[in-house]
Amino acid sequence: MNDRPSExxxxxxSPANDGGADQSRISADDVxxxxxxxxxxxxxxxxxxxxxxxxxxxxxxxxxxSLDLDGVEPMARPLPLVNVFRADEPGEPLDRAEVLxxxxxxxxxxxxxxxxxxxx
Amino acid sequence: xxxxxxTTIDLEKWEIVVGLEVHAExxxxxxxxxxxxxxxxxxxxxxxxxxxxxxxxxxxxxxxQAVELAIRVxxxxxxxxxxxxxxxxxxxxxxxxxxxxxxQFDRPIDDEGHLELPDGTVIGVERAHLEEDTGKSTHVxxxxxxxxxxxxxxxxxxxxxxxxxxxxxxxxxxxxxAKAYVSELRSILMAVGASDGKMEExxxxxxxxxxxxxxxxxxxxxxxxxxxxxxxxxxxxxIEYEAVRQVxxxxxxxxxxxxxxxxxxxxxRTHKLRSKEEADDYRFFPEPDLVEVDPGEEWIERVRAxxxxxxxxxxxxxxxxxxxDLAKTAIVVERGLDELCLAAIDAGxxxxxxxxxxxxxxxxxxxxxxxxxxxxxxxxxxTGGDLTATQAKQVLAxxxxxxxxxxxxxxxxxxxxxxxxxxxxxxxxxxxxxxxxWQRFLEGDTKVMGFxxxxxxxxxxxxxxxxxxxxxxxxxR
Numbered sequence: 001m002n003d004r005p006s007e008x009x010x011x012x013x014s015p016a017n018d019g020g021a022d023q024s025r026i027s028a029d030d031v032x033x034x035x036x037x038x039x040x041x042x043x044x045x046x047x048x049x050x051x052x053x054x055x056x057x058x059x060x061x062x063x064x065x066s067l068d069l070d071g072v073e074p075m076a077r078p079l080p081l082v083n084v085f086r087a088d089e090p091g092e093p094l095d096r097a098e099v100l101x102x103x104x105x106x107x108x109x110x111x112x113x114x115x116x117x118x119x120x
Numbered sequence: 121x122x123x124x125x126x127t128t129i130d131l132e133k134w135e136i137v138v139g140l141e142v143h144a145e146x147x148x149x150x151x152x153x154x155x156x157x158x159x160x161x162x163x164x165x166x167x168x169x170x171x172x173x174x175x176x177x178x179x180x181x182x183x184x185q186a187v188e189l190a191i192r193v194x195x196x197x198x199x200x201x202x203x204x205x206x207x208x209x210x211x212x213x214x215x216x217x218x219x220x221x222x223x224q225f226d227r228p229i230d231d232e233g234h235l236e237l238p239d240g241t242v243i244g245v246e247r248a249h250l251e252e253d254t255g256k257s258t259h260v261x262x263x264x265x266x267x268x269x270x271x272x273x274x275x276x277x278x279x280x281x282x283x284x285x286x287x288x289x290x291x292x293x294x295x296x297x298a299k300a301y302v303s304e305l306r307s308i309l310m311a312v313g314a315s316d317g318k319m320e321e322x323x324x325x326x327x328x329x330x331x332x333x334x335x336x337x338x339x340x341x342x343x344x345x346x347x348x349x350x351x352x353x354x355x356x357x358x359i360e361y362e363a364v365r366q367v368x369x370x371x372x373x374x375x376x377x378x379x380x381x382x383x384x385x386x387x388x389r390t391h392k393l394r395s396k397e398e399a400d401d402y403r404f405f406p407e408p409d410l411v412e413v414d415p416g417e418e419w420i421e422r423v424r425a426x427x428x429x430x431x432x433x434x435x436x437x438x439x440x441x442x443x444x445d446l447a448k449t450a451i452v453v454e455r456g457l458d459e460l461c462l463a464a465i466d467a468g469x470x471x472x473x474x475x476x477x478x479x480x481x482x483x484x485x486x487x488x489x490x491x492x493x494x495x496x497x498x499x500x501x502x503t504g505g506d507l508t509a510t511q512a513k514q515v516l517a518x519x520x521x522x523x524x525x526x527x528x529x530x531x532x533x534x535x536x537x538x539x540x541x542x543x544x545x546x547x548x549x550x551x552x553x554x555x556x557x558w559q560r561f562l563e564g565d566t567k568v569m570g571f572x573x574x575x576x577x578x579x580x581x582x583x584x585x586x587x588x589x590x591x592x593x594x595x596x597r
Contacts, residue, residue, distance in 0.1 A: 082413065084182065084411050091155030113272050114271055
């Protein structure tokens with residue numbers, strides 16, 4: 001499962017092509033699925049709007065792929081920084097009472113949440 | 121084919137294939153990306169800070185010690201330690217309030233290694249990567265099981281604790297081998313100081329991928345991932361149950377479906393949690409709040425130089441020094457008695473006797489404090505005939521519990537080597553006093569031998585050497 005077009009230019013299973021009849025366009029179903037995974041509710045107009053916008057973004061990625069990039073190192077981040085670390089030293093924790101006071105629901109000093117499963 | 125009761129499979133026809141993913145909590149003082157304390161068993165929600173709770177504006181900063189420990193484990197598992205980076209694994213579940221887990225995806229810190237089991241089998245390790253642990257949810261209401269929970273309560277103390285996920289290759293072929301793998305991995309993690317290895321506290325958690333295939337074939341069958349395996353015992357049971365379930369399905373003409381299943385310790389079964397068709401779609405992407413990690417040659421070599429001798433190397437070393445089979449050295453190394461044995465052998469003790477004592481008579485933790493010289497003398501007194509095996513065992517027990525030299529203890533217990541003339545006198549008296557038994561012995565009733573040896577032992581309060589007594593009795597026929 002690799003969502004980065006730059007690393008799988010020939011991957012016909014990339015999300016962009018899932019179920020889409022037109023190989024170059026993302027389908028409304030794809031967008032609906034991604035929206036669902038992100039817990040976003042889109043109405044029909046929004047679905048169409050975002051499908052177009054996302055397709056444009058993917059087209060742009062495809063434009064880049066069409067360039068000759070042999071010998072160009074893949075880059076995940078624009079910052080020329082490596083190894084930024086923190087010493088393994090404890091800091092001050094947050095006050096539990098204060099934190100729990102901000103929670104919608106509390107039980108036994110814990111956050112109480114509705115039943116939840118990834119599956120739906 | 122499974123048998124009628126469905127509890128075993130015909131291992132001549134079927135092969136079990138197992139790959140294990142072990143999540144080990146690293147022994148750091150603080151969390152992976154924040155300064156909240158990494159501690160098991162605290163009051164709920166006391167080790168929390170803005171990052172743990174995913175509060176707006178909080179940013180992760182990588183704990184250097186977690187990287188150090190991941191390098192140690194990588195080297196101990198013969199992995200390549202490489203430049204690596206973090207990715208976001210997106211999913212909505214209240215155990216991580218950020219709504220994503222920071223993990224490593226396509227560039228893990230440790231790549232391609234292996235470990236060796238006590239019997240010499242080598243199991244591949246695909247990778248090991250750093251990630252943050254999740255909070256602990258407790259399901260309340262319903263039957264307490266995840267599917268029918270009324271609601272959940274969450275303690276975020278564990279959220280953000282550094283984990284190293286060690287992904288093993290599907291090289292394991294039985295439940296016992298899976299147990300051996302986990303216990304070897306545990307020893308390694310503990311040896312390098314990366315984890316306390318406490319499975320019962322969740323410091324090590326195992327997910328097992330199980331599939332079956334007809335023996336002789338090489339293609340992997342469809343696998344199921346079994347979660348919630350919290351001890352070596354349940355690991356073995358879960359694998360065996362799952363293998364039978366899959367063979368039963370295939371034998372009945374059904375297809376195994378790729379699923380995530382939940383091991384239930386109480387009913388001894390696995391239950392479907394979710395199918396992989398609704399597969400996890402985590403939409404990984406590079407974590408924009410963190411930079412790349414490049415451990416570099418110098419750091420890696422410094423860690424390598426400081427590694428202790430690892431269990432597999434210790435077993436080989438002991439096996440070579442003693443001439444005892446590799447597999448037989450495992451328990452001695454596990455108890456940490458190998459250095460003691462090596463020193464005793466060096467001091468002239470018989471290697472086989474030394475290891476036999478370590479295996480059978482030195483399970484007490486205080487054995488680690490034994491003086492190697494004294495241990496060697498004890499073994500030598502025994503092999504030299506000054507002590508019988510039983511006496512040597514008693515003297516050794518005393519050395520472990522109270523210290524002292526074997527010679528002094530043997531003397532105090534009256535374990536002087538018996539001189540044969542004294543023993544001959546005892547044997548002759550015994551024969552004279554038990555004419556009926558002696559007659560039966562002469563007539564070839566070998567069972568009476570035990571009676572005579574027992575009587576001699578009684579008369580000498582156990583000091584006589586059984587072998588010598590037997591020889592004496594035979595010489596009187």
